[in-house]
Amino acid sequence: MPFAEKPLAATDPTTSRFRSFGYVQTPRTGRVLARVLAVLGGLVLLAGFLPWTQNIRSTGTLTTLRPQDRPQTVPSTIAGRIDRWRVREGQAVRKGDTLVTITEIKEKYFDPELLARTREQLEAKIASLQENRAKGEALSEQQNALRAGLQVSLDKARNKVSQTRLKVNSDEAELRAANNDFDIARQQLARQEELYRQGLKSLTELEQRRLKFQESTAKRQAVENKLGASRQELTNAQLELSSLAAEYQDKLAKSESERRSTTGYQFDTEGQIAKMRNELANLSIRAGYYQITAPQDGYVVRALKEGIGEMVKEGEAIVTVMPNAPALAAELYVQPMDIPLLRVGRQVRLQFDGWPALVFSGWPGTSFGTFGGIVSVIDNIDSQGQYRILVTPDPAQEPWPKPLRVGSGVYGWALLDDVPIWYELWRQVNGFPPNFVGNPNASAKDGKAKKADKAAKADSEEEEAK
Structure with missing residues (x-):
């Protein structure tokens, strides 16, 4: 081979x-x-058996925890015309600094001396009210005088009635005496005539007796006329006493009517004075709205109105002011399935846009350029399918960078339980959610409570045994 x-x-x-x-x-x-x-x-x-910190990843932007620290638009309270700009964009301002000066555009407020003239009208109305009150007091005194005069007049009329009644009594007694004289004279005349017929009295004596009878008759008639006049005078005195109360009552009613008219005019004047004071206060407050001031310390971000002479409506925004030194918070959005794993106080690691960082999400202790935070707010309702949480700086960790600005991007991950790497890989492959971690403080409290219950139960059993 x-x-x-x-x-x-x-x-x-x-x-x-x-x-x-x-x-x-x-x-x-x-x-x-x-x-x-x-x-x-x-x-x-x-x-695979090394520890791995489970986390919930999310993205968001930087905002502020307090609503007053967020960028706000400064509106114009009244309608007007821009007269002068006092600031420029990017300028630092303090609370109360004038941003824009506007002038009036409503003809009702064109008069430059409107406040002084309104104040003069108010003072004149107050003086009129004082004089009217004096008139009411004078009318009250007049009524008191009429009541006192009525009492005096009534006493006087009663006295006159009593005096006239006494006079009537006297005339009645005089009439009775005259009647007696008339009866005696008539009887004497009758006897004298009888004696004259018998020849015992002479005609001369008879004529003298007849003359005396005529005198008695005349006297009786005069007394009767006098008594009639006295009775008529008594009737007139009684009628005068009766009409006197009605006469004074009419005068008192007229005075009371005038006094009530004066009082009604006083109330009407007081209402007008209150209305004028309200108008004067509104004018004074309106005069302060010609200067649009900064609501708090901050920076002028953007002018929403440009130029000089431009009209602004009531409530229309003019400039945007960013408060100084806001309390920053990271606004993150998480999935609904991850909300049960979060709670207020949960630790979160953050990475800010533009800030260099080397991130190991499973080992937060080895990451570089990340900053710590804690969950401060968890919304109770969703926003477009996600839940918003607010993360504030962790006081026990490194402070956040000062160059951070509201609106910059942020990437964060909430730290959960420590699990082995093999378990995390298995969970990720199967799409399972992270482990649910309860409140460790609550579990510790529960353990302490159970121990306390056991100790109390043991003490009770010992006492029963004794």
């Missing part, structure tokens, strides 16, 4: 004399290769 290799030297003396045994033995290179492959297989087998 001219093409056969040279037989190897036989090591066994019994087979050295057979030439064919030399051709069937394994070459030396094959044995070396087999040993190398065996060593490599052993190393791979051993490596």
Whole structure:
């Protein structure tokens, strides 16, 4: 066999004399290769038992944890015209610094002395209210005077009625006396006439008696007329007493009506004053809106309105301001199947765009250029099929780079349980999710609680035995 290799030297003396045994033995290179492959297989087998940190990978962007740290647009509270820009893009501003000055475009507010004139109107209205109040007080005093006058007039009228009644009584007594005199004079006249017929009295004496009778008759008639006049006077006094209350009541009603009208005008004036004060306060506040100021410390990012003289509407954004020194957070999106594996406080490793890094996701301790974080927020609802989580810097790890800006990309992976590499490869091949890891603190607490329960139970059993 001219093409056969040279037989190897036989090591066994019994087979050295057979030439064919030399051709069937394994070459030396094959044995070396087999040993190398065996060593490599052993190393791979051993490596399969090395620990591997399971993780959940996701991508996102940098944002802020607090809403007030995110970029915000500064709107114009009132409609106006841009009069002057006080800043430029990229300029640092402090809270309260003027960004833009606008002027008025509504004819209602064109008057430059509108505040002063409105204040004068308010002062005049207040003075009118004070005078009206004084008028109301005067009307109240007038009513008191009328009531006092009514009381005096009533007392006076009662006294007059009493006086007139006494006069009527006196005239009635005088009438009774006059009637008695009339009766006596009539009887005397009758006797005198009888005596004259008998011739015992003269005609002269009879005529004198008749004259006295006429005098008594006239006197009685005069007393009767006087009594009638007194009674009429008493009736008039009683009517005056009755009408006096109605007369004063009419005056009091007119005064009360005027006083209530004055009081109603006071209330109306007070309402107008309150309305004018509200208008004055609104004008004062509106005057402060001509200067659009920075809501907080930060940087002017972009001017949304350009030029001088451009009109702006109420609530229309003018500039965008980025707050200074925001509390950064990584906004990551994970699949719904991975949400049960996450919890607030879970550690996360982050890689930022533009920052050099060498990443070994399974061995976070050997990675270079990554930064630590913890899960602070997990959304309760999904966003387009994924759940959002917010990751903040881990205070126990290296701080995040200062040059980071909101909106830059970030790549992160949440650290889960440590498993062997072979198990991770088997899980990846079969498409199984990572192991669910509960709260280690909760398990420790549960263990302590169980131990405490056992100790309490043992103490109770000892007490019962005693």
